[in-house]
Amino acid sequence: MTRHTTGPAPAVPLPSPKERRRLREARALSVEEAAKAVGVTAATVRSWETGRTSPRGRRRAAYARLIGCAEGRPLPSPPVEATTPAPETPARAALAPGTPGPDALSPGTSTPGAPVPDAPAPAGSAPAGSAPETTAPRATAPEDLGRAPQSKEGLTAEEAFDALYHCAAPGLTRQVYLLTGRRKLSQEAVEHAFRTAWQRWPEVAQDRDPAGWARAVSYEYAMSPWRRLRRVHRRADPLPEDPARGALLDALLGLPPSYRRTLLLHDGVGLGLPETAAETEASTPAAASRLVNARTAVAERLPEPTAPQGAGDRSAPPLRERLRALALAAEVPAPSPAPAVRAGSERVAGLWTRSALCFGALLISATAFTLYTAPTQYEQPLAPARPVGDVPPPAGPQKLTPQDLKLQKSLRNELTHGPERLVPRIP
Incomplete structure (x- = not known):
C-alpha cells in the first residue's frame, strides 16, 4: 500500500538561539559532538546557536531530537537561579538609579537585584500562569550585555521606538566615542542609526536584538573613512586630563579599526566571541586573533600593563573595568529627544522621496523631448x-604677350571672308 502526501511536512519548532545552546550544554554535548551527530560542521552548529542561520529539513529534525525539542513535546524552560549581587566597582557605582542605563557601555543590562522587564517567552515554553508566583532575579548572561530589553505588548510603534532610544542611545554614544575619539561624530552616528531604524522600523522591531542592529549601523557610520573628509571631523577631540584615561583612549585610537571594534565589543560591551565575530562579519578564529592582538597592543602602549604578559583571558576583566570607567568619565553630548529623531527621520525620508520624484520627472521630460525632436528617418x-x-594641374589659356595681342588685333581688322585669292599670272 502506497502513501500519498499532500504537501511538505511542517517544520519542527526550535527555541531561540541562546536556548539551543543551553539545551545542548545541558546534555553535556560539545559543538563538535553535536555537529558529528547531525552530519554538519562545527561552524554550522555555532551559526545555528548564534542566530545567523537556522537548520532546515532533515537536519532540523535531527538537531531538534538531539537537543530534546522533538515535535509534539513542550520546550523545557531554563532553570531560574538566584544570584548574589556583584561587588560595587567605581565604574558601576558612578551611575545612580535614575541614570539612563546601568552601564556606560551596555544599554539595557539589568543590575543585580533590580526587576527585569517583561519579555516574550520563547516559542514552546510553558505559559506564564504555570510559573511560581515568587521567583529570584534572573541571572544576566554575558550574551545579554549591550541589548535593550524587549518592550511589552500593546505599545505603539512610537512608544516602542522611544523606549529603545532612551535605553540604548546614551550607552551607544559612549561606545562610539571610544571608537572615534570625537564627541560630535558619536552623537551624529547614533542619531543617524536611530533615524535609519525608524525608517525601517517594521524590520527592526522584529529583530532579535534591536539595540545590536542600531549599534552595527552607528559603528559603520562612525568608522567610515569618508567622514574624515569633513572639516569638523578631521581631528580628534582632546584627550582626557586624567593621564591614565588619556593614555588608554590614545592606545585605543592607535589600534586598527577592526581591532578597536573587536576589543570594544568583547571587553567593553561584553559580547561573547561568536557574537563579536558575527557583528564584525568575521570568523570566530579571526575575531579571537584580533582580540589577542588588540589586548597585546593596548598593554604595550599603556604605562602600566593591565595584566601580566601571556595571561590570556585573565587580562579581560581589568581592561573591561577600565574601558567602562573611561566611558563613564567621558563628557559626551546628551542624545536628542526621541520625537526630534523621529521627526528628522521622516523629514529625511520625505526629502529623498521628493528628490526621487523630481529626478523621475526630469528623466521622463528629457526622454519625451528627445523623442519629439529626434529625426523620424x-x-x-x-x-x-x-x-x-x-593629378596634373588643370591646363588653361596663358597670358598673351604683346606680340600675340598685336596679331590678335590685326586679325580682327581683316575681312571676315578671309584674304583675297591670288590669281596666277601667265608668264
Missing part, C-alpha cells in the same frame, strides 16, 4: 572630403 552622413594626389 535615418540619413546617411556625407563622407568627409579628402585630398587626391598625383
Whole structure:
C-alpha cells in the first residue's frame, strides 16, 4: 500500500538561539559532538546557536531530537537561579538609579537585584500562569550585555521606538566615542542609526536584538573613512586630563579599526566571541586573533600593563573595568529627544522621496523631448572630403604677350571672308 502526501511536512519548532545552546550544554554535548551527530560542521552548529542561520529539513529534525525539542513535546524552560549581587566597582557605582542605563557601555543590562522587564517567552515554553508566583532575579548572561530589553505588548510603534532610544542611545554614544575619539561624530552616528531604524522600523522591531542592529549601523557610520573628509571631523577631540584615561583612549585610537571594534565589543560591551565575530562579519578564529592582538597592543602602549604578559583571558576583566570607567568619565553630548529623531527621520525620508520624484520627472521630460525632436528617418552622413594626389594641374589659356595681342588685333581688322585669292599670272 502506497502513501500519498499532500504537501511538505511542517517544520519542527526550535527555541531561540541562546536556548539551543543551553539545551545542548545541558546534555553535556560539545559543538563538535553535536555537529558529528547531525552530519554538519562545527561552524554550522555555532551559526545555528548564534542566530545567523537556522537548520532546515532533515537536519532540523535531527538537531531538534538531539537537543530534546522533538515535535509534539513542550520546550523545557531554563532553570531560574538566584544570584548574589556583584561587588560595587567605581565604574558601576558612578551611575545612580535614575541614570539612563546601568552601564556606560551596555544599554539595557539589568543590575543585580533590580526587576527585569517583561519579555516574550520563547516559542514552546510553558505559559506564564504555570510559573511560581515568587521567583529570584534572573541571572544576566554575558550574551545579554549591550541589548535593550524587549518592550511589552500593546505599545505603539512610537512608544516602542522611544523606549529603545532612551535605553540604548546614551550607552551607544559612549561606545562610539571610544571608537572615534570625537564627541560630535558619536552623537551624529547614533542619531543617524536611530533615524535609519525608524525608517525601517517594521524590520527592526522584529529583530532579535534591536539595540545590536542600531549599534552595527552607528559603528559603520562612525568608522567610515569618508567622514574624515569633513572639516569638523578631521581631528580628534582632546584627550582626557586624567593621564591614565588619556593614555588608554590614545592606545585605543592607535589600534586598527577592526581591532578597536573587536576589543570594544568583547571587553567593553561584553559580547561573547561568536557574537563579536558575527557583528564584525568575521570568523570566530579571526575575531579571537584580533582580540589577542588588540589586548597585546593596548598593554604595550599603556604605562602600566593591565595584566601580566601571556595571561590570556585573565587580562579581560581589568581592561573591561577600565574601558567602562573611561566611558563613564567621558563628557559626551546628551542624545536628542526621541520625537526630534523621529521627526528628522521622516523629514529625511520625505526629502529623498521628493528628490526621487523630481529626478523621475526630469528623466521622463528629457526622454519625451528627445523623442519629439529626434529625426523620424535615418540619413546617411556625407563622407568627409579628402585630398587626391598625383593629378596634373588643370591646363588653361596663358597670358598673351604683346606680340600675340598685336596679331590678335590685326586679325580682327581683316575681312571676315578671309584674304583675297591670288590669281596666277601667265608668264
